[in-house]
Amino acid sequence: MPTIIQLKNLSFTYPHQQVLQNLNLEIKPGEIFGLVGPNGAGKTTLLNLIQGVLPTSPDTINVFDGQPGSLTAKEKISTMFQDDLPLEKVTVKELINLFAAQASHPADTDTIIHDLDLTSIENQLLNQLSGGQRRKVSFATAIISKPQLLFLDEPTVGMDAQARQNFWRYIETLRQQSVTIVITSHYLEEIQQVADRIAILQNGQFRYVGSWQNLQNHYDTGQLTFQTLLAPTIFTHLAAVTTVAKTDTSIKLNSDDTDLTLKALLPFIDQLHDITVTRKSLESIFLELTNQGGTSK
Numbered sequence: 001m002p003t004i005i006q007l008k009n010l011s012f013t014y015p016h017q018q019v020l021q022n023l024n025l026e027i028k029p030g031e032i033f034g035l036v037g038p039n040g041a042g043k044t045t046l047l048n049l050i051q052g053v054l055p056t057s058p059d060t061i062n063v064f065d066g067q068p069g070s071l072t073a074k075e076k077i078s079t080m081f082q083d084d085l086p087l088e089k090v091t092v093k094e095l096i097n098l099f100a101a102q103a104s105h106p107a108d109t110d111t112i113i114h115d116l117d118l119t120s121i122e123n124q125l126l127n128q129l130s131g132g133q134r135r136k137v138s139f140a141t142a143i144i145s146k147p148q149l150l151f152l153d154e155p156t157v158g159m160d161a162q163a164r165q166n167f168w169r170y171i172e173t174l175r176q177q178s179v180t181i182v183i184t185s186h187y188l189e190e191i192q193q194v195a196d197r198i199a200i201l202q203n204g205q206f207r208y209v210g211s212w213q214n215l216q217n218h219y220d221t222g223q224l225t226f227q228t229l230l231a232p233t234i235f236t237h238l239a240a241v242t243t244v245a246k247t248d249t250s251i252k253l254n255s256d257d258t259d260l261t262l263k264a265l266l267p268f269i270d271q272l273h274d275i276t277v278t279r280k281s282l283e284s285i286f287l288e289l290t291n292q293g294g295t296s297k
């Protein structure tokens with residue numbers, strides 16, 4: 001399968017600070033790739049390098065089989081940066097039309113305005129928009145050129161719940177059209193749901209690259225909660241159980257491997273009610289990895 005983005009031992013240093021160190025990565029066509037990391041980890045710098053906005057050493061980045069910033073790459077790539085609306089005294093529709101005019105095969109402006117729920121503000125000036133509305137317009141300008149590769153830097157900041165839901169629904173539409181998408185976000189719950197693979201960047205290095213499922217399996221600690229009349233001591237020595245706690249109405253088991261513990265509960269199943277299994281979220285694994293220094297995979 002061809003590669004859309006390839007990083008080979010990529011390092012980058014600003015005048016007084018090394019930001020990225022020996023990054024290797026391949027992103028395949030149609031993949032939705034989540035790039036996460038603490039503030040200052042180097043995410044925006046990496047996106048800028050891939051797009052040719054910042055200079056790189058030869059052969060460290062390959063985009064659409066060429067150098068970053070090449071004409072071929074530029075035609076296929078679109079970006080939604082943080083707060084990147086370039087003009088203030090034009091209307092929403094005029095701005096989207098301007099972006100459409102620069103594209104070789106643009107999507108239909110009215111369709112995009114309709115699909116992104118921008119009809120009610122299409123004649124409003126950009127400097128009259130709220131923060132969330134600006135993000136939606138920014139997204140419209142990024143997709144009007146029908147890109148094959150889309151970069152989204154913190155796309156949902158400022159959007160309300162409805163706008164976020166619509167936004168992720170539209171991302172699913174783009175997935176069906178095999179658009180390759182690289183997303184950075186501090187909303188890890190959203191990344192967890194949408195990304196095929198994630199990379200956790202910290203101090204300029206990838207701490208993890210892979211699927212969310214693999215990461216979760218690696219950190220398969222969690223809790224099982226249920227109601228029962230059985231004594232809590234029965235559960236103390238079950239597979240992978242680390243602690244047992246009893247509240248008024250239920251028993252809570254902390255487990256190093258929730259699948260194993262669930263299997264070990266089967267002999268008691270008739271006497272257990274309202275069983276819930278809670279596994280770690282990407283956010284808690286992320287915090288564990290980046291705050292306390294986990295093992296790179």
Ligand SMILES: Nc1ncnc2c1ncn2[C@@H]1O[C@H](COP(=O)(O)OP(=O)(O)OP(=O)(O)O)[C@@H](O)[C@H]1O
Pocket residue numbers: 014015017019037038039040041042043044045046
């Ligand atoms: N133009 C610049 N000149 C010098 N240093 C810079 C420049 N831009 C960013 N940096 C530094 O490089 C590091 C990485 O910044 P970058 O913006 O890539 O991080 P980020 O992961 O996108 O952060 P955030 O999540 O806060 O957006 C930071 O320490 C930042 O201070």
